[in-house]
Structure formats: structure tokens, C-alpha cells
Amino acid sequence: MTDDTVPGRLGLIGCGQLGGAIAGALLRAGVVPPLRLTICTRSGPAGPMAEVAGIVWTADPQAVAQGCDTLLLALPPMAGRALRLAAGGRLVISVMAGVTLAQLATISGSPRRVRAMSNPAAQSGMAYSPFYAPGLSDADRAVTRAVFDACGLTDEVPEESQMDVFTAVTGPVPGFVAYVAQCMQEYAQSQGVAPDTARRAVAQLFRAAGTLMADSERPPAAFVQEMLDYAGTTAAGLAAMQAAGLPAAVAQGLEAARQRCLTIGAPED
Numbered sequence: 001m002t003d004d005t006v007p008g009r010l011g012l013i014g015c016g017q018l019g020g021a022i023a024g025a026l027l028r029a030g031v032v033p034p035l036r037l038t039i040c041t042r043s044g045p046a047g048p049m050a051e052v053a054g055i056v057w058t059a060d061p062q063a064v065a066q067g068c069d070t071l072l073l074a075l076p077p078m079a080g081r082a083l084r085l086a087a088g089g090r091l092v093i094s095v096m097a098g099v100t101l102a103q104l105a106t107i108s109g110s111p112r113r114v115r116a117m118s119n120p121a122a123q124s125g126m127a128y129s130p131f132y133a134p135g136l137s138d139a140d141r142a143v144t145r146a147v148f149d150a151c152g153l154t155d156e157v158p159e160e161s162q163m164d165v166f167t168a169v170t171g172p173v174p175g176f177v178a179y180v181a182q183c184m185q186e187y188a189q190s191q192g193v194a195p196d197t198a199r200r201a202v203a204q205l206f207r208a209a210g211t212l213m214a215d216s217e218r219p220p221a222a223f224v225q226e227m228l229d230y231a232g233t234t235a236a237g238l239a240a241m242q243a244a245g246l247p248a249a250v251a252q253g254l255e256a257a258r259q260r261c262l263t264i265g266a267p268e269d
């Protein structure tokens, strides 16, 4: 990756949990140098990016829209929906949950729009960042891929509806996985394991499980079936979890998150 992968000036509006992580990823990967990065927040320099020399800071989204060539919107969805940017024909990439491509047209007026999703694991290059961008030029697609390649894995999805699915499933990190880990730690503690021991053990389990599955082409179902076929202690636990409705509970939770995205993306009255 070279310093001109993102041509011109990149303007980031929002530098919090996600925007700051993406900015860190872009700088680390050399996709854009600090001298070609403008960051807009409500309150000036923020987070680790505040220590990076060369970045231009502003509290004026219009200054970003008119002074930059590519805009990356990483502010809260409701604040983003209220924005009106004189973005002209600039490339506008959004990672705002639920904000639709149609809303991005109203926000920016630009025909060059990307609806994307990422997560704070971008900081360490471990995010999954899908994007939806019908009609995007090859050049703009290359810039979009360069941005999200720096954050981890990326895919272009064929339907905008999938962006709400991914916002629910892969947007939160550690997100829902932390909830499962919490349940496992609390079980261990209920059996007399000391809290810090339980925490360390479960963290190591998720590190191992995540690495094993990420390094494999096998779907999670294959790992589960392998344990069921083994017919040992884990098989007994898996059968009990299925009988207790774990699959339905997970699906209900993810669907609730997806529905919240649809609420954000609903046309204003």
C-alpha cells in the first residue's frame, strides 16, 4: 500500500470508537499520510489521533466536505442523518449504522456514495467491512477497497438489505460474542472458579476458537458436527443448548439489532 492509494485529501467526520480505529488503520497501512487527512469532531483533536502530527482538525463538517476529495462519515447515525454537506461530486463513504444510500444522497448530494459497515477491530486490521455501492466507478471502488483492506477483510455485497444484517452480525466487536463469553464466565464462577481465573480462561478460549475458525475454510457447523460425532461431554452440552433454544435466542437478538437499523433508515415523516 502506498501513500497515494487514496488520492487527494481524505476527510473523516467522526473520530470516536469507529472513526478513530479506521483512521489508525489507514495511517498504519499507509493508505493516506497524516498530511492528507482532515478529521472533524465536535470538540477538536480526540483519542490517539490527537497525538499524530500533520492531521488537520476541524469542527466544521462543511470545511471537510469542500476541502477534501473523499469523505468518510463515522458519526452517530442520527447526527449523520441531520447533516447536509455541500459535497459536490466527491466520493462519500459512510459507516453509519442503518443510514441508507438514499439518506446519503440527501446528506451529501453526491452521486458517488458507498454504504459500508466496519467495526473498531479495524484498529488492529481485524475488522470485517462489507460495502454496498451500486454504480460506483472502478476508480472509486478501488479507493473504497483500499480503505477497508487496511481495516481487515472486505466484501462488496449485492443488496443494500445485507448491510443491516452485517451491522447486526459483524458491526459489534466484541459485541454479542462478549455476551456469550460473559455467560460462560458466569457459569464457571457459579461452579466456584475465581473470577479472574474464569475471565482469563474464557478469554483464551475465545482467542483460540476465533483463530481456529478464522484460519479455516470450514463453517462453524462443521466444527459443531465434529463434536456431536465425537459424542463426548461437549456433545451433551450442545444438545442441551439446542434444547434450551440457543439458536432461536441468537437469531432473535440479531434480528432485533437489524430492526433497529431499519428504524434508523426509515424515511423521515
Ligand SMILES: NC(=O)C1=CN([C@@H]2O[C@H](COP(=O)(O)OP(=O)(O)OC[C@H]3O[C@@H](n4cnc5c(N)ncnc54)[C@H](O)[C@@H]3O)[C@@H](O)[C@H]2O)C=CC1
Pocket (backbone or CB within 6 Å): 013, 014, 015, 016, 017, 018, 019, 020, 040, 041, 042, 043, 046, 059, 061, 074, 075, 076, 077, 079, 095, 096, 097, 117, 118, 119, 120, 171, 172, 173
Ligand atoms: N462503535 C462501534 O463499535 C461501531 C460504530 N459504528 C457506527 O460508527 C458511527 C460512529 O460510532 P462511534 O465511533 O461508536 O461513535 P462515538 O460516539 O465513539 O464517536 C462519534 C464521533 O462523531 C463526532 N460527532 C458527533 N456528532 C458530530 C457532528 N454533528 N459533526 C461532526 N462530528 C460529530 C464526535 O465528536 C465523535 O468524534 C456510528 O454511525 C455507528 O453506528 C458501526 C459499527 C461499530
Ligand SMILES: O=C(O)[C@@H]1CCC=N1
Pocket (backbone or CB within 6 Å): 097, 167, 168, 171, 172, 173
Ligand atoms: O451498536 C451500535 O449501534 C454500533 C453499530 C454496530 C455496532 N455498534
